[in-house]
Amino acid sequence: MQTALLLPETERDQRQRTRIAPQARRVREDRPALGLPLTIRNLRKSFGDNEVLRGIDLHIPAGQFVAIVGKSGCGKSTLLRLIAGLDKIDAGAISFGEAARPEDIRVMFQEPRLLPWARVLSNVEVGLGRDRASLDAHPRAEHALTEVGLADKRDQWPSVLSGGQKQRVALARALVSQPRVLAFDEPLGALDALTRISMQRLLERVWRDQGFTAILVTHDVAEAVALADRVLVIEEGRIAHDVTVHAPRPRERGSVELASLEGSILRHLLSADDRT
């Protein structure tokens, strides 16, 4: 039932995109070079005796879409939380090329984390950070909602939305401050297959429109190769593989090229699993 309703909705998304495209471009001209580069040097993090990250070295150029995969518990979320500044670094450094404001770096989690007592629009306004009180808070939030195709839900309570819609509101909240780095921790993990695919398209589209640097943690290798410019495999607290995805966009899901790439990454992951 839910999935049946979904396809027309993505069509509508596309129509809305063409309508708002000029505006999106204007926003980009206001702030050129939106994405921030990210450099991580010898990053370490342990919880008690548990050494989770044992020296991560990584450079992500501005505007790149990076996917991080690895088996459960390998420290993907930990890495993301450190990048987002939610936890303290034990050793090493993370730098963003230039001084980043808090609004420049946003995270999206597997749970939408919407305030149940705030209407959809005010939930999006939360994303403005310190600009919440500014005069253009409303139009900006509305614009972000339009971008995820939920403009008509602005006055609803979150509890009446479907899982995919909630996640889109969370995406709008993350986008509304025009972040320069957007980190996703399995944002689509809880969605059904069809909703996932339409959300993946949405993610790719906003990334292309807005040009932020995207870091996507995912369990789904197919998702990683479909969306990312580059897939990182984490094993034993380090980056074990760094795979560049050359396939041109827009990518055709299930194409031979992507499938063989997915297969080789999966083999890496499984062989690591056998060794332990």
Add this chain to the structure above:
Amino acid sequence: MSLIDSLPRVARPLRLPRADGLIQWIVPLAIIVIWQIACVTGLVPTRVLPAPSDVALAGWKLLLSGELVRNIWVSFWRASIGFLIGGSIGFAFGLANGLSQLSAKLTDTTLQMVRNVPHLALIPLVILWFGIDESAKLFLVALGVFFPIYLNTLHGIRTVDPQLIEMGRIYGMSDGELFRRVIFPGALPSIFVGIRFALGIMWLTLIVAETIAASSGLGYMAMQAREFMLIDVVVLSILIYALLGKLADSASRLLERLTLAWHPAFQKR
């Protein structure tokens, strides 16, 4: 007082649509009719239970003499002031202990100990302290109301979804904003549970306090009537207490419905 008992709103009993407002009065009305018939036919001696008509008549006489209104007003005033005092202190402690570890460490154990003393057991002491003055009743009501509000406010604040709090921090909310936009609204359902409990305790405490130590109020009116064997007035006071209790409960439900409109349990289906 278990918090679990008091969270049933998710599974509200099924209600028939529309007739709603009337249906709930069918049973009380039927009881009154049966009661009247039982009295008139002599099934129940009027020395044991006066007929509803006699009670209504007694109420009418007291209304005319102004005594009824005066006593209701005095009781209502005591209940509200006592509730306000005890409720705000309980709320303040609940907030402080929910938000600050230091404050919780400092006072929570003490408060939990005091809680285990039934507050009505303090009546002799309270009479010694305050006599049968107004302050004695206010003190008892405030004390009785304090704990449910304190406990539920504390519980509400402690159980606000930590993921939402983290979200608020990520999005740069200041402490004040975090409280206003995340913590307080998150604790509100639990605070309302506390308020409803407190309202029950408020009336209970007041009845006991007024029957034991008072020179006005509904409880006093009932005690006076007992001395003169005016059983209809005694029953009248009891009914009025029930009515006031129901009124307070309805008021808090209304407030709840208005402020918790976002809650799935309060949305129109």
